[in-house]
Amino acid sequence: MSFKVTILGSASAKPTATRHPSAQAVDIHEQYYLVDAGEGVQQQLVRCGINPLKLRAAFISHLHGDHVFGLFPLLSSLGLYGRRTPLEVFAPAPFGEILACHLRYFDADLPYEVVWHATDTTQHALLWENRTVEVWSIPLRHRVPCAGFLFREKEPPLNVDKFRIAKYGLSIAQITAAKRGEDVLLDSGERIPNAELTYRPYAPRSYAYLSDTNFSAKAARLCTGVDLMYHEATYAAAERRIARERGHATSAEAAEAALRAGARRLVIGHYSSRYKDESVLVEEARRIFPETFAAIEGTTFTIEKHD
Amino acid sequence: MSFKVTILGSASAKPTATRHPSAQAVDIHEQYYLVDAGEGVQQQLVRCGINPLKLRAAFISHLHGDHVFGLFPLLSSLGLYGRRTPLEVFAPAPFGEILACHLRYFDADLPYEVVWHATDTTQHALLWENRTVEVWSIPLRHRVPCAGFLFREKEPPLNVDKFRIAKYGLSIAQITAAKRGEDVLLDSGERIPNAELTYRPYAPRSYAYLSDTNFSAKAARLCTGVDLMYHEATYAAAERRIARERGHATSAEAAEAALRAGARRLVIGHYSSRYKDESVLVEEARRIFPETFAAIEGTTFTIEKHD
Numbered sequence: 001m002s003f004k005v006t007i008l009g010s011a012s013a014k015p016t017a018t019r020h021p022s023a024q025a026v027d028i029h030e031q032y033y034l035v036d037a038g039e040g041v042q043q044q045l046v047r048c049g050i051n052p053l054k055l056r057a058a059f060i061s062h063l064h065g066d067h068v069f070g071l072f073p074l075l076s077s078l079g080l081y082g083r084r085t086p087l088e089v090f091a092p093a094p095f096g097e098i099l100a101c102h103l104r105y106f107d108a109d110l111p112y113e114v115v116w117h118a119t120d121t122t123q124h125a126l127l128w129e130n131r132t133v134e135v136w137s138i139p140l141r142h143r144v145p146c147a148g149f150l151f152r153e154k155e156p157p158l159n160v161d162k163f164r165i166a167k168y169g170l171s172i173a174q175i176t177a178a179k180r181g182e183d184v185l186l187d188s189g190e191r192i193p194n195a196e197l198t199y200r201p202y203a204p205r206s207y208a209y210l211s212d213t214n215f216s217a218k219a220a221r222l223c224t225g226v227d228l229m230y231h232e233a234t235y236a237a238a239e240r241r242i243a244r245e246r247g248h249a250t251s252a253e254a255a256e257a258a259l260r261a262g263a264r265r266l267v268i269g270h271y272s273s274r275y276k277d278e279s280v281l282v283e284e285a286r287r288i289f290p291e292t293f294a295a296i297e298g299t300t301f302t303i304e305k306h307d
Numbered sequence: 308m309s310f311k312v313t314i315l316g317s318a319s320a321k322p323t324a325t326r327h328p329s330a331q332a333v334d335i336h337e338q339y340y341l342v343d344a345g346e347g348v349q350q351q352l353v354r355c356g357i358n359p360l361k362l363r364a365a366f367i368s369h370l371h372g373d374h375v376f377g378l379f380p381l382l383s384s385l386g387l388y389g390r391r392t393p394l395e396v397f398a399p400a401p402f403g404e405i406l407a408c409h410l411r412y413f414d415a416d417l418p419y420e421v422v423w424h425a426t427d428t429t430q431h432a433l434l435w436e437n438r439t440v441e442v443w444s445i446p447l448r449h450r451v452p453c454a455g456f457l458f459r460e461k462e463p464p465l466n467v468d469k470f471r472i473a474k475y476g477l478s479i480a481q482i483t484a485a486k487r488g489e490d491v492l493l494d495s496g497e498r499i500p501n502a503e504l505t506y507r508p509y510a511p512r513s514y515a516y517l518s519d520t521n522f523s524a525k526a527a528r529l530c531t532g533v534d535l536m537y538h539e540a541t542y543a544a545a546e547r548r549i550a551r552e553r554g555h556a557t558s559a560e561a562a563e564a565a566l567r568a569g570a571r572r573l574v575i576g577h578y579s580s581r582y583k584d585e586s587v588l589v590e591e592a593r594r595i596f597p598e599t600f601a602a603i604e605g606t607t608f609t610i611e612k613h614d
Contacts, residue, residue: 040347077321098412101405
């Protein structure tokens with residue numbers, strides 16, 4: 001029942017010798033989701049020991065090159081690897097036109113389907129769900145239409161209290177009914193409320209990805225109680241004016257967003273190339289939100305189960 | 308008067324954790340030329356200490372993704388860096404359409420011009436020249452239209468023999484005339500043949516890039532006497548059949564090409580991902596052409612001046 005976020009890229013638009021552009025792999029119950037796809041993402045996946053064929057879906061926040069240029073080489077390679085399973089891609093328009101250009105000139109014979117879903121970056125909407133997770137869009141404030149993503153683990157199945165099973169001598173059928181959330185009717189005619197028999201093994205976990213964006217109180221509110229928040233921190237507070245003009249956030253604003261959301265932990269990234277060492281940004285954020293950590297290529301943040 | 312080739316990528320289509328797709332930087336007299344542009348080339352340039360703004364022109368052998376996907380992110384970044392100088396790009400059609408797609412969706416406001424020249428991959432033709440170098444196309448045999456490139460340094464200026472200057476008491480004007488290749492008429496009326504006064508400081512140097520291709524005797528012949536030849540060696544000789552089917556060469560065939568061309572040195576690359584260690588390919592080639600070296604990211608091959 002894993003819930004992990006692996007950083008594949010921590011840079012902003014200008015490349016550096018050590019940092020890669022924005023990309024992350026989210027592992028929820030051993031199913032992998034790609035969040036943004038900066039150039040080199042396919043190699044970063046390999047370096048981090050993540051099989052690109054395991055990707056279930058890709059979520060692209062916006063159509064600036066440093067968040068999407070790595071997707072097209074990845075699509076080609078998945079064809080070389082022999083993928084047959086369709087790949088769902090969530091991205092704002094006109095991604096479909098860009099994809100069509102790529103397929104026409106480079107992958108006319110791709111052996112699997114790329115299914116594009118247009119995200120409405122103005123809406124907080126459910127984009128994807130399966131038995132274990134829901135993925136919601138989070139409207140962001142950038143220079144172009146941009147949405148972050150909120151990954152919400154679904155309620156885990158109920159566990160049945162072993163002592164109650166013994167106490168009431170429950171049959172397999174009664175235990176199964178209890179796991180379904182039903183009350184149990186004993187042979188004696190007594191009805192045992194489900195709440196007395198079962199408990200949630202752990203609280204559903206959540207992860208929010210917020211990049212690229214100006215500070216947004218609304219986005220923070222939509223992430224209330226999140227276990228782990230990634231928030232872009234392209235600049236230090238001293239560069240607040242540049243950040244505002246360019247549709248980016250400062251490290252202090254990232255911390256403010258985590259504070260308002262009541263997040264458990266904050267990861268910052270999307271560092272401007274002017275910061276050779278990101279520790280200045282981390283220290284700035286920690287003065288506001290102590291549980292701040294730096295996005296560094298290859299680092300995995302595990303969200304442990306908790307009550 | 309530098310003449311250097313830096314390997315930016317040595318892999319074939321499938322990415323590995325350590326190898327990058329095809330790309331090289333050719334430095335001729337401190338002017339830089341990009342040869343192929345696999346994904347991540349802009350970061351590889353930075354890692355190798357080559358300022359992407361210094362690129363004069365890019366030469367793309369063919370339109371398979373592993374040779375061109377890195378060009379578009381590079382074009383975007385050059386815009387961010389504030390490039391104003393036009394960038395010449397030599398590539399087969401329909402590169403212009405692909406470039407138009409990129410510019411429409413990602414770089415509508417690029418602050419410099421990308422000037423595409425369509426290469427006719429069936430012709431051995433002069434593509435580019437300036438005062439120091441000529442670049443010629445070399446038709447190759449791949450699954451799609453593909454041309455290699457031959458970089459030929461121009462004849463260096465004549466040096467005038469100091470002893471002859473003294474012997475004949477030449478004036479500045481007479482020395483300048485001799486440097487232009489003219490005979491010199493002394494005040495005595497005696498005519499001194501230019502050949503007696505001058506000498507070439509060194510022989511023009513040359514570099515051939517041959518990828519992707521089946522073995523081609525014609526391509527080898529067009530590189531006769533080349534100082535340094537890069538030839539793809541995707542497979543070992545044992546995989547000759549696969550190599551032939553896929554439009555690639557074996558390491559032995561790369562060595563055979565260098566042997567036929569009378570090259571001074573051979574560099575092999577474009578290794579299939581099945582070869583975790585390329586030494587097996589180098590050893591195979593060295594049995595035929597001893598002066599064979601492995602393309603490894605970050606390695607620079609310097610072509611020294613010689614008579």
